[in-house]
Amino acid sequence: MKLKLSLLLLLASGYATQVSAQATNAWKTATGGGYTYKYVTGDPTHSRFYTLKNGLTVILSPTDKQPRIQAYIAVKAGSKTDPADHTGLAHYLEHMMFKGTDKFGSLNWAKEKPLLDKIDNLYEQYNSTKDEAKRKEIYKEIDKTSGEAAKFAIANEYDKMMAAMGGQNSNAFTSFEQTVYTEDIPASSVDKFLTMQAERFRNPILRIFHTELEAVYEEKNRGLDSDPNKVQEAMFEALFPNNNYGKQTTIGTVEHLKNPSLKAIRKYYYSYYVPNNMGVILSGDFNPDVMIKKVAQNFGYMQTKPTPAYTFAPEVPIAAPIQRDVYGPTPENLTIAYRFPGATTRDARLLSLMGSLLTNGKAGLFDLDLTKKQKLLSAFASNYTLKDYSVLLLRGTPVKGQNLDDVKALMLGEIEKLRKGEFSDDLIQSIVNNYKKSKIEQDESYNQRASNLMDDFTSGVDWRTDVATINELSKVTKAQIVAFANKYLKENNFVIVYKHQGTDKNIVKVDKPTITPVEVNAGEQSAYVKAINAMPSNAIQPVWLDFNKDIQRATAGKVDVLSVQNKDNSIFRLYYRYDMGSWNNKLLPVAAQYLQFLGTDKMTSEEISKAFYKLASNFNVSASTEITTVSINGLQENFGASVTLFENLLANCKPDAEALKGLKARLKRSRENLKLNKAAIMQGLVNYAQFGANNPFNNVLTDEEIDNLKADDLVAILHNLVNYKHTILYYGPQTAAQTGVTLATLHKTPATFAAYPDKKVFTRQKMDKNMVLFGNFDMVQAEIQWIRNEDAYSPAKAPVIELYNNYFGSGISSIVFQNIRESKALAYSTYAFYVAPQKKDDDNTFVAYVGTQADKMPEAVKAMNELLNNMPESEKGVLAAKDNIRKSIETERITQDGILFTYLAAQRKGLNYDERKNTFSAVSKLGFADVQAFASTELKGKPFTYCVVASDKRVTDDDLKKYGELVKPDMKQIFGY
Template sequence: MKNMKYLSVLLFYLFTFSPLTARDYVTVPGDKMQTRIYTLENGLKVYLSVNPEKPRIQTFIAVRTGSKNDPAETTGLAHYLEHLMFKGTKQFGTNNPEAEAPLLAEIEQRYEAYRKLTDPQARKQAYHEIDSVSQVAAQYFIPNEYDKLMAAIGAEGTNAYTSNDVTCYTEDIPSNEIENWAKIQSDRFQNMVIRGFHTELEAVYEEYNIGLSQDQRKLFYTISKMLWPNHPYGTQTTIGTQEHLKNPSITNIKNYFNKWYRPNNVAICMAGDFDPDKTIAIIEKYFSGWKPGADVKQPTFAALPPLNQPQDTTIVGQEAEQIWMGWRAKQANTLQADTLNLMEDVLSNGRAGLFDLDLNQTMKVMRAVGGSELLHDHGAFFLLGTPKQGQSLDEVKTLMLAEIDKLKKGDFPDNLLPSIINNKKRSHYQLLESNRGRANMFVQAFINEVEWKQEVESIDRISKITKQEIVDFANHFFTDGYVVVYKKQGIDSTQKKIDKPAITPIPANRDMMSQFVKDIQNAKVEPIQPKFVDFQKDMTKTEVKKGLPLYYVKNEENGLFQLTFRYEFGQSADKRYDVSTEYLDFLGTDKLSAAEIQQKFYELACSFYTNVGENVITVNLSGLNENMQPALALLEEVLNHAQVDQKAYETLVKRILKEREDDKKDQRFYYAFLCQYGIMGPRNAYRDLVSEQELKETQPQVFVDLIKNLSTYEHSVNYYGPMDVKELTAIINKTHQTAKQLQAVPQNKHYEKQVAQQNEVWIAPFDAKNIYMRAYHNENRDWHIDEAAVQAVFNEYFGGGMNGIVFQEMREARGLAYNASAYYSRAGRVGEKESFYTHIITQNDKMMDCINHFKKITDEMPASETAFQIAKEGLTKQLASLRTTKMGIINHWHAMKDLGLDFDLNKKIYEDLKTVQLKDMVDFEKANMAGKPLRYLILGDEKELDMKALEKIGPIRRLTTEEVFGY
């Protein structure tokens, strides 16, 4: 009895007072990320990977649902919902949820009636009534409270994306804010409230408009329809149809949310600096009460119809001609993915694949690539080709299919497969250096239902695939059952003109704040102590031969290195280097052909590239450090012994000229050129090119000699890697070739920003349903370092992100744009001037609304103490958790040196932020932006724009395409 009594007491203490053990989790042997995978009782998956490099965490919340799951009558719904998830809950985003609720219910019912109407006048009246009710509901709406919450905790990268199978929400948070983040997200994912609907819907429509001029989207949608004609991958798009976007159903969105946004259909994916045991306890605390869904099983669809012979179609658009080809493949979680992955690199690995060497290296085409797209239900293998000047799409097709035939015959080097494996290992190491890369791997595995063990062991499995197995697979896979899309140049007559809706702007209510936001702001967390770069401690400065400075940071993490030779001159000193470095990619030496050079670098799992900036040229070598010395020797041979290839030069000239013409047809490229012209004037980095006449008249030896002359100029050596300084110095001294006497580099002739001295409008022609517009101001103001903190918090407050004034006013309140921003730009080097700009992409008939309201908020910037404190607190937390590491330390040193500084500017901004007040920022904006003359740079179709209204702004200068591009 005595012993039994003793035993019962012992058991009581053991079971009552023993410490709690961590929740069970799954790991996989050999996983370099040391991933822990948890499954809560409600089915929520949690992937955790610790990376202590900096005190921040990349978080993804992935929902296994996307446009595939949209109801056929309301396509685009998953994407709508992604946007609406930022509008808040009953706890935030509103100042009175009880009073707001019946108004939101009325709006929902009115939309259900509206979407059934067909008479234009009846629809117009119904939309007016929706707008009126929305105005009443808006008095309770606090826009952007989610973004205020994220700013308050110092989050960065607040965003989301939707695709076929996934809707994913992204945040990069300081590592001390896990609990606040979890509290916010758990409320958001369980209690989402749809508000601010009609203005956000218009922002989605503007996103649709932007895509109308992007032929890549048309190509993907078209080839998907041909491959999967009876599956949602092919029958509906992520953005949705024009008709469905204008006839939404809030009821359907709610039903969709209630079905798919359930814990047993969601994964939380985190990588960064955290304690996994504490983190999973926090997640369980806030997410365990989330009720699982009764049915979150993915829908099944009918079998695809047979595809036994080639099928083709043609689409048109303004951008350069292309051809896409596609073969069906199995879904992502099958082991076929291993073979497709390997076969992709045999064909097109960017350096030594069949396409790379036979088509791109020889410039038989403008560009050719191949690769797989593996989704949850189906997959595909694509070939993408762009013709060179005078070449037909069918000729590109024939050349690509000839490479497929070589693959089928095994006509590729035996050592290519081992080289691919080495490069995959290198890529995996690089991925591990990124929290975002790690977390994204978790998302893809979860969404596609790939076992983590299968993912971890993929490189080992791939390394066992033989050449004969690849050949056999290729012969089985590449049949006549493929599809072809010809993308030709022309005007797409299917694009419809859209009239702007009659939306009454809703109030920003930026001085309002819910109690939930206040509680998050006042939550006590252990502060992160800032750690800024100390160049004396964090970087070694020494010399190699000829007195060349060496900047060195040791890699303590893995076997990768980066080596950069940096020359302090660039395009502004000699525009010919841009052609020289491009030509170099197609040249061999007296010992090796161009193809052999690419193959040798690839075998070494190393790569090099040259970059010509406006004021700096860099030669960059990176890869496996164990192969650095032979890779450097090979690089030196290329730089110093390149041989002229006349035929390659002539082909390159044609390629360059075609690229230049193609740029004119791409709205995004054209806009970039227009901004450069409007801000920098005729002499700018985009126009300061070797002319067509100069290209044709210059002997190619001139361009080869320019590369060889680099060895005669002073430069710095920059290294991040595992090698110690002594060993590195010895290798550099032995291998790096320089002239006996180094000369000073050519002097840069900097491109200078133009002064905007009066209101004026510069317009360039582009036939599209929307405009790209920038308003630019510059009065040649010098940069003052003591204003750096004020400028930084102004950019955060006014134009920075979704919590900024611009986003709130232009998108949230008015639905004028999907893409809008503003920025006060400080100098990047000594002598450079400051400037300011606003930017927007909008529908043609919204142009003047955008201009007028941008002017209003810059002439009298809305001043809110509440919003200012959030912006200031968020910026402070971002800086405190900022860590400049790896090669970034050396690059930051050069950036600071360009400003004439020998210390980290971020440290001064952080310290000065403590004393910055709202008045300081308001005074700065009034002095430097309010009422200032603006140069409006507009890319659009003049026939569709209100030119009379533009004339009232100032003189109109109509630019030709030749003026903008310089050719």
């Protein structure tokens, strides 16, 4: 489960829709399978909109690209409709909707129910009691009674059921005005899925509550450790003093988290989880005439009921900048936010266009003036659309030597240019062309289709308007945008949030309550779930890749061309792939980054960016440790122009001293900021654990080497790139032969390729004793990773590794999750899995993770170690894991350029076949004994390196030395500079 609080970037939104300028989009009514539905003419997704007799909205968008279905069950209720005295309640309920009903999730409902009723009443006493001593006594009784009730509960039975039917990404999220339950299932399992979902929403039982509440505490602590989260909360609080967008947060206050009410949660469920306030959104491989009958039969029992209306006083216009200051350990940045009308208005659609005028990745004002010219380390603008209001967000990060007021001046300077119309006359049409391309790509994905439909449903956006948006925006004039900008972007009508790098003195940790581990009854199964498992399902035959048949081959001059033909639309993706990277030359990634700031003798860097954007094309050069990839994508009609534009840039880019000066400053500031990133610190520790003090992570330029960078050297690397051996990959409408002929002219290569520079070799360490690597970071939580270098890669082990990972530590239904989170409430996030290498000559690696409160770290480490040394046995769990693997593989379709990259990945492992075929065949013959033997051989009693990132104020050296020899590398040792 997760909070949907991330900022939504424009091109991922549902507003970009493909429709010709001449098309008209209108709602029409039709009948199929005995049910009446509405549809929008000219809708490329062919979505149908039904309203059942009980008011339930059903949206179906069929596509047969893969034999799977993306399902969303959405409720139009979120934190905005939380009671003021029980904030976070919608999110609580989201977590509890995975706990089952009176029919499943229980071994004996008759014996469980009285205990759950008692827990209900105990929480009410707990909430109404102010005396701390009495509260502790009541909590002891809650803990005791919860343990008794858990003896009759089957933890995670819902998740096990979904895994057994081949479900993927079983999850849910809560936001301001939506709570959404998401599943990705095989099309063959839809009857089981709908039966399970209908039961799930019939009578949810709030069992195993106090351990789940602790998981929510952990989620709150993660939020307290997240500076971006704190910035967003401060921004919304200032923007919306009258609306619950700003008055309360999705996860709730610490005080309300400490005083939950099961009765209030249940009241919320009965108020908002009613059919006329819910939607079932499905996209995938099905016949909609058949599917609607199935949905109606399963959800027809639900009874319509009026829902409480949400009302609020309109926000008063902002007359002067409202400033907020946020402190935390991560790098400083600045956010400016303007308030706009809500998602259903035309102004919200114009806002999306205006956001792209500022940031579109290539030719926006921020892109060209702030990022391209390196005036800021990063800068972007994006629109955040909600039902009642929308927001234009500006975010900037300073380069070295700047303060946040400098960032403010630069970003507001671009807003002033927008208000004056100081942007290219043809930029709006270029944006529309890129929207069209984006929409084509979105419509290829059944997941993205469902997501767009779901977002429109919960925010109240008319799908017809969405479908027609591109046509609408293509008619918008520059004068209209300038007028729109002047209407809403005044000199002083914004909120500004200064994110300072420093100690947050206001942070309040959610304290750890005493929790006795509860039973999870992992091997048990309710009669209801047994009945669902017994339901018939249509068999789906797996489809294996045949690298000889599925990949076309040709040549372009002396370069091999591997191709998969796109027979669906006009999108192309082209790659030049080199078997060299930073291990061959540490300057290669720097040269790749430098290219984006360079021009030629005929075009400036800004003109090149504009030209690519006008073509609705993109290019990128990326250099990893061992692979460098040039990628170009766009519309096939612009293939020649796009490739020519890139080839000219690569061959004729010229040194730019000013750009290099800016790049050096950018590199240094980025490196400083990386040291303030806990994930980067952990990555450095993990590399240290695997390879020792000199490792791939700190194989970077020194500060002195950055100072001595020369423009001529970097440009020489770019000019010479084409002289090294590489492979061309193409996915697009042309055949391989046609592509080869075209590129033989456009992509000039030498008669003989140069040899790759010698590659630096890193050797994995043998782990013969327990060690602890510690990185200090100012945070509430402690994060621990267990790292072990294993033996050499062997394809024969792939099936048992897949089964071990699925059963033991990957996913909500795994042993690790059930034990550490469900039973012991020691973490919000935890996992463990065995990782195969990317190359046949490399070793396997084992990784485990727990993110927990610092004061729970000893218990969490102990719990994981117990599982690693004594893996619990559950034959039903192994069977469910096997079912999940086989059904996932049965319904997986590797398509498009995924075929090419799967082939190249197989080659690196020394394989010439689809590895999934062996796993699919072998896994059915494996059992718990095989998994146990694998775990005993590879992990039981073996030494590990513990990588720990935590605050040294919360975790002591003595604590850490209990687990092994303690090493505390400083930041220079971790990062290499």
